[in-house]
Amino acid sequence: MNHLEVFSTIHTFIFDVDGVLTNNEVLITENGELLRKMNVRDGLAIKIAIDKGYKIAIITGGRSEGVKKRLEALGIKDIYSGISNKLEAFEEFVDLYELDPVGILYMGDDLPDYPVMRRVGLATCPKNSAPELFPIVNYVSPLCGGEGCVRDVIEKVLRLQGKWSED
Known part of the structure; x- marks a missing residue:
């Protein structure tokens, strides 16, 4: 099965934040806020x-x-933050909703994402990810983290499933 066929089977998206939804830069305020x-x-x-x-x-x-707060405002209810073992959080999420991992797209950008990527049906990453991920991912977005890579994969899935609309 090629990756476009796999995109058409996706029912769930899981994303990392830093390096995926954001770029790899962090600004630090004078009081230490990131x-x-x-x-x-x-x-x-x-x-x-x-x-x-x-x-x-x-x-x-x-x-x-x-x-x-930003993610909650977008409507995301399942936010696992401060996670050191992403595979445990992944398994908790999958068990909670009784999901088939084959229908899950995961996008991460660095070594802590590796174990989850090995468990999902469609492992993806931004183009500026850690090189260790490239051999195991099914799809590398042509966009960098924080520069539209999340939209890239969501739009592909929805278009292939006939659910992306301009209205």
Whole structure:
């Protein structure tokens, strides 16, 4: 099965945050607060996917309240933050909703994402990911983290399933 066929079987998306929904840069304020930048087109695609009935989860090692508020505002209910073992969080999410991992797309960008990528039907990453991931992913987005790679994969899935619409 080629990756386009796999895209057409996806029912759930799971994303990392830093390096996927954000670029790999962090701004630090004078009081030590970390600031991240997110792509609004990624956010729109997430909202569209949720409105179309797809499950979306976040599994991240980060603990930013600002990021959590943004993701909740987009409609994401399953946010696993401050996670050191992403595979445990993945298994908890899959068990909670009784999901088939074959229908899950996961996008990560670095070594902590590796174990989850080995368990899903469609492992994806941004083009600026850690090189160790490239041999195991099914699809490398032509876009960098924080620059629309999330929209890229969501739009592919929805278009292939006839659920992406311009209206």
